[in-house]
Amino acid sequence: MASRERPPESRAPGSGSLPVGTLGAGQGGSGRPAPTDQLHGRVEWVGDNELLIRGDDGVEYDVGVDEQTRLFMKGELVTGLREYHEGDEVRVTYGDGPGGLVAHRVDGMPGTGAEPPRPQESAPREDTAGPGAPLDSLR
Numbered sequence: 406m407a408s409r410e411r412p413p414e415s416r417a418p419g420s421g422s423l424p425v426g427t428l429g430a431g432q433g434g435s436g437r438p439a440p441t442d443q444l445h446g447r448v449e450w451v452g453d454n455e456l457l458i459r460g461d462d463g464v465e466y467d468v469g470v471d472e473q474t475r476l477f478m479k480g481e482l483v484t485g486l487r488e489y490h491e492g493d494e495v496r497v498t499y500g501d502g503p504g505g506l507v508a509h510r511v512d513g514m515p516g517t518g519a520e521p522p523r524p525q526e527s528a529p530r531e532d533t534a535g536p537g538a539p540l541d542s543l544r
Contacts, residue, residue, distance in 0.1 A: 444497045492516030
């Protein structure tokens with residue numbers, strides 16, 4: 406058979422070809438397995454290389470993160486798990502890894518009350534100017 410010729414397609418079981426419109430579990434362009442599932446929920450805990458997520462189904466999921474995991478917060482690419490906090494809403498695309506679930510992608514949005522604390526304004530200062538200062542007449 407010449408290199409440009411294709412063998413005839415077979416629909417026999419085990420023939421290796423899939424019916425049109427079906428997806429097989431193959432390799433992505435990065436060499437990692439294609440994502441297998443998605444999880445939506447809230448961050449319960451953030452570790453050095455994992456997230457504990459309470460899914461919308463009420464179940465807690467321990468999802469590992471590795472150097473190939475793509476992390477996003479508010480649509481922006483972030484460099485580490487330090488950007489995620491308890492209460493953040495996340496959507497995780499993950500697959501099975503050697504030690505459990507491994508995230509391929511994490512998309513996060515800050516949860517209510519999850520925004521970093523804002524700098525507090527200093528307490529009002531006592532006016533140190535003596536009587537007759539320009540603002541003294543406004544009191």
